[in-house]
Amino acid sequence: MSAPATPLPQDRPLDGLRVLECSSFVAGPSGCLTLGLLGADVVKVDPIDGPADINRWPVSGRTGRSLFWSSLNRGKRSVAVDLRSPEGRELVVALATHPGPDGGLVVDNNVGRPWLTYEALAARRPDLIQVHIQGYNDGRPAVDYTVNAEIGVPGMTGPVGSAEPVNHVVPAWDLLTGMTAVTGLLAALRRRDRSGEGSYLALALADVALAGVASMGWLAEAIEQGDRPRHGNHLYGSFGVDFATSDQHRVMVVALTVRQWRNLVQVTGTDRVFKALEEAAEVDLSLETDRFRMRETIAAVMRPWFAARTVDEVTHELDDAHVLWSRYRTMSESVRELAKDPVTSVVTEIDQPGIGTITSARSPIRLGGNWTDPRPAPRFGQDTDQVLADVLGLADHEIAGLHDRGVVAGAA
Structure with missing residues (x-):
């Protein structure tokens, strides 16, 4: 179903930009995926024994590898580090704060890592920009399904007369949180380019969901008129x-x-x-x-x-x-149906290492009216050595020593 391959344009808007991603599941990875499709070099740092979502369903029926992880991490570089060791933490901090106008950008959803807070990173690089994604704004955990249940959407969804809540399948608030993170990061980068100042942006999934329904007037409607009843498949208001x-x-x-x-x-x-x-x-x-x-x-x-x-x-x-x-x-x-016209479809196929040919998607943003074809996700940890050499300038023997001491993993 693939159209003829389109080479990556050399003038993508974010070419040269380097973003350090320390996140898992949907919101952070989906936002960083968008940055990568626009040209940014997204360096994804994960624990040496693998991130929490590396085996998340759906998985390939051929190999058992996660289609979820492979799809959300297309085109990124994967670095595996022992985040429990001081030496491993120092490597991550060095990557986050490495000097240069196109670096110093961090997206994370970590909890309980004081060495990766904005205060700690900004002490090393004052113009650092960090987007920190949370569940709730007080630091409590949350996921799309719990947030969506809490704001009342499942009570509006489903057949007329039903008393049971109906969850939606698409993690809409997660995906919207990812796009909001992208907007915040690029706005902060614009500010830094003009003033030289860094920024800390905190973004909570629950707040994105509440802001979303408020922006459509749903919260105001509930206060004025009470809870909206179910209308089945009828479009509300028209x-x-x-x-x-x-x-x-x-x-x-x-x-x-x-x-x-x-x-x-x-x-x-x-x-x-x-x-x-x-x-x-x-x-x-x-x-x-x-x-x-x-x-x-x-x-x-x-x-x-x-x-x-x-x-x-x-x-x-x-x-x-x-x-x-x-x-x-x-x-x-x-x-x-989309396979009938692959030239005009955002859907395409890629050869994903470790899985084979899988259905994927181009960037929905057409640059100059043209598609940008996706690149496959990395194998976990495959770029560890290259990133340490390219960004931090470590020599081969230094990288080999890190492997010997179990500080990093990947291609030795």
Whole structure:
């Protein structure tokens, strides 16, 4: 399914920048992945016996290696260090504080490592920038599933009338935290470039989640009107819902704008019915609010049109009418569909050492309109020697001594 390989552009925005990553799981690694795709040299430092997420599911059915770890760490350099030893800690601090305009950038989610705090690092390099990712802003641990449960989203998700919470599968707050970390780091770098000053940015997953729902007005709504009830697959505040086709497929149809609503009414041949409904119910279906209030009636009127057609017929007619819609697919079906046009798809394939060919993705940011192809993740610890030589200037015999003393691991 791969398109012809696109060489890495030499003018990526962050080329030359070096970021030290000391994080695991989703938020920190996903943010640093984005920095790497934009050209930064991301040096990922992990404990010598492996990070906590190195075997996290999903794993390859061929080799048992983690597809999760391999995918989130594409294009980074991996350094394995004994973080319990003073000598190992000194190596990490030296990497974090090494001089130069493109260094002194740290992203971490560590707890209980006083030697890696901003105060300790800034004492060695005053212009250092550190983004510290937390669960809660008081230092307590949290993950996406616990935060999402706590802010009330699972109570709004799921079938109408259900009393059970429904978790979402995608760790949305983790991913958003990663992108917020990137924004903070680049803003601090802009400030340092102008003033020479360093920065410490603390970012809590729970705060990102609360800020996210607050920004959509959900918290204000809850205070004013109480908790929002479940609406199943109906789009809240407008018209959008799923329909079944005659061949047992399902499609999601949305009408946010007046034009989208009129296109949907026209293609389904329901104009006369809805004009009568507007008069009888004293509503104006050109308004989102009225379409939402009448959502069950609208869906009942339109359901027979979808039920009388196959998904291919629905596809042809809705596309021709410029209706906003999509077909429900499984993830494997989605990948197969994207494979039909690999040149225009963000999805591609890479050869991942230790696993083989795996489905991956390019950077979603197209530089000059062009894709940037991903690079594979490193084998754990494979870049230890190269980073110590390139960044810290250690000689071969010094690196060999570190291996002999068990301070570092990787390619000897």
